[in-house]
Amino acid sequence: xxxxxxxxxxxxxxxxxxxxxxxxxxxxxxxxxxxxxxxxxxxxxxxxxxxxxxxxxxxxxxxxxxxxxxxxxxxxxxxxxxxxxxxxxxxxxxxxxxxxxxxxxxxxxxxxxxxxxxxxxxxxxxxxxxxxxxxxxxxxxxxxxxxxxxxxxxxxxxxxxxxxxxxxxxxxxxxxxxxxxxxxxxxxxxxxxxxxxxxxxxxxxxxxxxxxxxxxxxxxxxxxxxxxxxxxxxxxxxxxxxxxxxxxxx
Amino acid sequence: xxxxxxxxxxxxxxxxxxxxxxxxxxxxxxxxxxxxxxxxxxxxxxxxxxxxxxxxxxxxxxxxxxxxxxxxxxxxxxxxxxxxxxxxxxxxxxxxxxxxxxxxxxxxxxxxxxxxxxxxxxxxxxxxxxxxxxxxxxxxxxxxxxxxxxxxxxxxxxxxxxxxxxxxxxxxxxxxxxxxxxxxxxxxxxxxxxxxxxxxxxxxxxxxxxxxxxxxxxxxxxxxxxxxxxxxxxxxxxxxxxxxxxxxxxxxxxxxxxxxxxxxxxxxxxxxxxxxxxxxxxxxxxxxxxxxxxxxxxxxxxxxxxxxxxxxxxxxxxxxxxxxxxxxxxxxxxxxxxxxxxxxxxxxxxxxxxxxxxxxxxxxxxxxxxxxxxxxxxxxxxxxxxxxxxxxxxxxxxxxxxxxxxxxxxxxxxxxxxxxxxxxxxxxxxxxxxxxxxxxxxxxxxxxxxxxxxxxxxxxxxxxxxxxxxxxxxxxxxxxxxxxxxxxxxxxxxxxxxxxxxxxxxxxxxxxxxxxxxxxxxxxxxxxxxxxxxxxxxxxxxxxxxxxxxxxxxxxxxxxxxxxxxxxxxxxxxxxxxxxxxxxxxxxxxxxxxxxxxxxxxxxxxxxxxxxxxxxxxxxxxxxxxxxxxxxxxxxxxxxxxxxxxxxxxxxxxxxxxxxxxxxxxxxxxxxxxxxxxxxxxxx
Numbered sequence: 032x033x034x035x036x037x038x039x040x041x042x043x044x045x046x047x048x049x050x051x052x053x054x055x056x057x058x059x060x061x062x063x064x065x066x067x068x069x070x071x072x073x074x075x076x077x078x079x080x081x082x083x084x085x086x087x088x089x090x091x092x093x094x095x096x097x098x099x100x101x102x103x104x105x106x107x108x109x110x111x112x113x114x115x116x117x118x119x120x121x122x123x124x125x126x127x128x129x130x131x132x133x134x135x136x137x138x139x140x141x142x143x144x145x146x147x148x149x150x151x152x153x154x155x156x157x158x159x160x161x162x163x164x165x166x167x168x169x170x171x172x173x174x175x176x177x178x179x180x181x182x183x184x185x186x187x188x189x190x191x192x193x194x195x196x197x198x199x200x201x202x203x204x205x206x207x208x209x210x211x212x213x214x215x216x217x218x219x220x221x222x223x224x225x226x227x228x229x230x231x232x233x234x235x236x237x238x239x240x241x242x243x244x245x246x247x248x249x250x251x252x253x254x255x256x257x258x259x260x261x262x263x264x265x266x267x268x269x270x271x272x273x274x275x276x277x278x279x280x281x
Numbered sequence: 282x283x284x285x286x287x288x289x290x291x292x293x294x295x296x297x298x299x300x301x302x303x304x305x306x307x308x309x310x311x312x313x314x315x316x317x318x319x320x321x322x323x324x325x326x327x328x329x330x331x332x333x334x335x336x337x338x339x340x341x342x343x344x345x346x347x348x349x350x351x352x353x354x355x356x357x358x359x360x361x362x363x364x365x366x367x368x369x370x371x372x373x374x375x376x377x378x379x380x381x382x383x384x385x386x387x388x389x390x391x392x393x394x395x396x397x398x399x400x401x402x403x404x405x406x407x408x409x410x411x412x413x414x415x416x417x418x419x420x421x422x423x424x425x426x427x428x429x430x431x432x433x434x435x436x437x438x439x440x441x442x443x444x445x446x447x448x449x450x451x452x453x454x455x456x457x458x459x460x461x462x463x464x465x466x467x468x469x470x471x472x473x474x475x476x477x478x479x480x481x482x483x484x485x486x487x488x489x490x491x492x493x494x495x496x497x498x499x500x501x502x503x504x505x506x507x508x509x510x511x512x513x514x515x516x517x518x519x520x521x522x523x524x525x526x527x528x529x530x531x532x533x534x535x536x537x538x539x540x541x542x543x544x545x546x547x548x549x550x551x552x553x554x555x556x557x558x559x560x561x562x563x564x565x566x567x568x569x570x571x572x573x574x575x576x577x578x579x580x581x582x583x584x585x586x587x588x589x590x591x592x593x594x595x596x597x598x599x600x601x602x603x604x605x606x607x608x609x610x611x612x613x614x615x616x617x618x619x620x621x622x623x624x625x626x627x628x629x630x631x632x633x634x635x636x637x638x639x640x641x642x643x644x645x646x647x648x649x650x651x652x653x654x655x656x657x658x659x660x661x662x663x664x665x666x667x668x669x670x671x672x673x674x675x676x677x678x679x680x681x682x683x684x685x686x687x688x689x690x691x692x693x694x695x696x697x698x699x700x701x702x703x704x705x706x707x708x709x710x711x712x713x714x715x716x717x718x719x720x721x722x723x724x725x726x727x728x729x730x731x732x733x734x735x736x737x738x739x740x741x742x743x744x745x746x747x748x749x750x751x752x753x754x755x756x757x758x759x760x761x762x763x764x765x766x767x768x769x770x771x772x773x774x775x776x777x778x779x780x781x782x783x784x785x786x787x788x789x790x791x792x793x794x795x796x797x798x799x800x801x802x803x804x805x806x807x808x809x810x811x812x813x814x815x816x817x818x819x820x821x822x823x824x825x826x827x828x829x830x831x832x833x834x835x836x837x838x839x840x841x842x843x844x845x846x847x848x849x850x851x852x853x854x855x856x857x858x859x860x861x862x863x864x865x866x867x868x869x870x871x872x873x874x875x876x877x878x879x880x881x882x883x884x885x886x887x888x889x890x891x892x893x894x895x896x897x898x899x900x901x902x903x904x905x906x907x908x909x910x911x912x913x914x915x916x917x918x919x920x921x922x923x924x925x926x927x928x929x930x931x932x933x934x935x936x937x938x939x940x941x942x943x944x945x946x947x948x949x950x951x952x953x954x955x956x957x958x959x960x961x962x963x964x965x
Contacts, residue, residue, distance in 0.1 A: 089433055090434075090741060091741065174395045174396075189902050189933075197830070202889070202890065202902050242883070245885070247935045249936035250935040250936045257394070
């Protein structure tokens, strides 16, 4: 008994020092902006980059989310507090901090383990202590949809994605009949799964559309085409809602 | 307290009263005892979840179907040969119900679509956890009795890696992790044995240091060892966090230990002053950027990662060495992936001037080294042995150490109780592995593992690949594994083989399973192309795909070399299933050609990806076909049109399932697209 008390007596004064060392280690790993309280206030928070990303469920998104805090004159505010919140399972590194010299704050986001759309909320506090929020949407893919994404990247995006990258120049502008980007929900959501399967398998003419869209039914397997459709449904904007059960009077 | 004269009988009486009362108490006790087991069963977690499931499906449209599928009681998937005894489906009742897509509460969610059946492989194969447990806590979390809790979803591809030894298209993270293990030298120190008997091989050979003094200065070695990433952000070599005195001694040893190679340095040529524009265009024309990256003004790396980054090459290379290297790299390093370009003296001088100008005046500004003492050299040698430099680098006089670092063959099954965690760290194996990669030296003092600069994504990928190295991966029945294709050590024969290794063709092209994937596979190149085109292309490689950044460089080949290579390719790289004479090179009827044109432009709209007529066609996903009739053989085009993937697996062009007539008509149309025809047409 006495031995244990002796141990406590010895440890107690050391505890604060130990905690200080631990917090020091913690701070050193975080970005510099995370340190210190807010020294300025903005009136608006806007997205700089990192929204509408597509990543694997449970994994870190390829790019960090970057938000910017602005004042009434739309000038960037340095030193404003920003915090990120998301649904259960979403992890931010770091979850909160203050904006840097260009008024920006960024965090690496790891989405939850379930596939779907994740709404992330970035919040800053105004001078009047009122929260101002910004909603950012990110998409997590499961195995099947990720396969779809890989196939899209290999076969489809060269024509269906109008954006060019240094590695891959888009063929979109060279086509007389423009393909629909997969995010174009207004058009694609009206096509049933059977229609999409037909157009991917047999090409544009299957739905009386342009032959510029070639058939992939002899190149891709049924599973791969299902994966592609599942992926297209997931990234469409506005979101796609599967038709429910049909109840009809006999 | 009982008095000394109490008998056992009176004690009994005092406690329980009359015998009839005692009988009643004992009976009640017995009933309670008997009720424990059924009660435990009744109030069990899995029953609670099954009742919840029944309540959930009751109101759904397809309730009757779901109810019919539902089986009460503990469910089990048992595969002793896989070590799977999984009762997860007792609570996760709706896993296989396709209609439950809208259910987001656990444990009732439908399992995402995967290529395997849950019944065939169970759950713990991919998810880890304790399959036989029937409570939430025991099944998912780490307990004293079970070491492997459920793994986070971001490591899920480690499950695939247990059976799939080769990369799968749908497991990019696992593939990336394995590639990183091989590229960043992890497997040079840590051996990873594969279940088929081999070991994981490194894909990047670090340069030999036996002749390093020919190539660079001691000052550069010092600055590099202090922080390799300060010289090149993309450097593969990690930071060993050495003390300045130690770096001084290691650099002293490496320079003292270095022996010169005759002719790996050259005196300066008598050339006129270096022209920076000519240098930049020669660098561009030679497609150096296909393999080497340079940091641009915006700080982004531009170029490939086959060779080292060249942003500050002027700080590193000695001019006399660089000159000889550019002229023929094989003199200094016979195994290098760099081609022997056969540059003229003027070109060598231009390239040398261009590369030497790539310097950072601050890089070596603070490095001042006194001449080395013998003690420093001896100490340097002992440090080189201590840090296992020879695991990656060849250093004359020091042997490569076996088992220098712990073997990682079964790291994915390592018992958590054997691990030492950092404070605030989650006590799971994936967190431990990721932590070790992120900050290896934090775990104890005196550790030698160097500091890498991996991103979070790369660390996740490495952790995934390492988790796949576990006990189960070693014991899965061979009938269930998907082995990796055996490594190919193919070497072309004779004089042509010598030229091909001199030109390092395999750095970009693959033949018979060996080589890079930057450029087309040449295994059947002899069946594919016409000899005249091949010779012209080797002499002066034009491009077939204007949108590509990486292209075939010009090698200044002699006519003799071109003839030797063409002979070899046309004779040896022939697909035995393709008869070159089955389709002629010309002489197709006008009707056939016209029918082919109709098919090309109207029915199959090939112009969406290919250009035949530069005036009207714009597609450039596939190669330009303006003079395809002078490039490819008719037999190859015909076979390609019938099934592109049969000739080149994974090619993007879809298989159109053409019938023989259509394929023949299209071939006729394409074979009429001749180089000469175009030239004559232009003259008129």
